[in-house]
Amino acid sequence: MVVKVYGPHCASTKRVLVCLVEKEIEFEVVPVDVTKGEHKNPEYLKLQPFGVVPVIQDGDYTLYESRAIMRYYAEKYRSEGVELLGRTAEERGVVEQWLEVEAHNFNPPAYDLAVHVLFGPLLGITPDPKVAEESEAKLVKVLDVYEKRLSKSKYLGGDFFSLADISHLPFTDYIVNKMNKGYLIKDRKHVSDWWDDISSRPSWKKVIELYPPPI
Numbered sequence: 539m540v541v542k543v544y545g546p547h548c549a550s551t552k553r554v555l556v557c558l559v560e561k562e563i564e565f566e567v568v569p570v571d572v573t574k575g576e577h578k579n580p581e582y583l584k585l586q587p588f589g590v591v592p593v594i595q596d597g598d599y600t601l602y603e604s605r606a607i608m609r610y611y612a613e614k615y616r617s618e619g620v621e622l623l624g625r626t627a628e629e630r631g632v633v634e635q636w637l638e639v640e641a642h643n644f645n646p647p648a649y650d651l652a653v654h655v656l657f658g659p660l661l662g663i664t665p666d667p668k669v670a671e672e673s674e675a676k677l678v679k680v681l682d683v684y685e686k687r688l689s690k691s692k693y694l695g696g697d698f699f700s701l702a703d704i705s706h707l708p709f710t711d712y713i714v715n716k717m718n719k720g721y722l723i724k725d726r727k728h729v730s731d732w733w734d735d736i737s738s739r740p741s742w743k744k745v746i747e748l749y750p751p752p753i
């Protein structure tokens with residue numbers, strides 16, 4: 539059974555798609571046009587009651603929350619494709635730590651910045667420059683911590699590429715390539731080297747080429 543991934547053009551969905559490509563798992567996509575509110579229609583809400591993308595259907599197994607979906611496939615297909623969870627419990631712990639850091643420290647300001655600089659109007663949200671400014675200030679503090687971590691470790695989880703790195707790809711791409719705020723990444727040497735490394739992976743290049751963002 540080929541897994542169906544809903545909402546491929548959106549940022550959070552790209553975490554899932556990159557994970558599937560790295561694990562060499564076959565998938566098909568189901569477009570969901572968030573600019574037309576397709577993620578809020580009754581049929582979609584039956585799959586994802588919070589009305590956001592992504593959600594996956596793998597036979598009669600349905601799952602939402604991009605990071606949970608990544609963990610599921612990284613675990614289920616551990617012996618296939620690239621190892622994305624670390625090789626020991628200790629390595630797994632550090633990968634999980636940086637997945638949580640991404641979800642709770644990086645993503646909230648990065649998402650708010652994207653909404654108030656880039657795609658808010660597509661979602662019916664009026665951009666607020668003050669929120670954008672506050673979000674950028676929060677990101678500066680977060681990225682200073684990343685700079686210290688990446689001065690000691692090639693990747694966030696350790697000396698290996700992992701889910702923790704994948705999780706950062708979509709919104710860091712927005713920061714660097716869509717919001718004209720690349721200085722947030724490029725002005726930090728180790729963060730910049732890390733970004734250059736992970737964004738040059740064939741899996742990311744394939745996903746961003748096949749499913750460009752709606753803006």
Ligand SMILES: N[C@@H](CCC(=O)N[C@@H](CS(=O)(=O)O)C(=O)NCC(=O)O)C(=O)O
Nearest residue numbers: 548549550551572590591592603604605
């Ligand atoms: N925690 C969720 C967040 C999903 C999410 O916010 N998706 C956005 C798209 S994107 O910002 O990730 O590109 C969405 O559906 N937004 C539509 C809306 O908020 O109405 C996950 O990681 O899956």
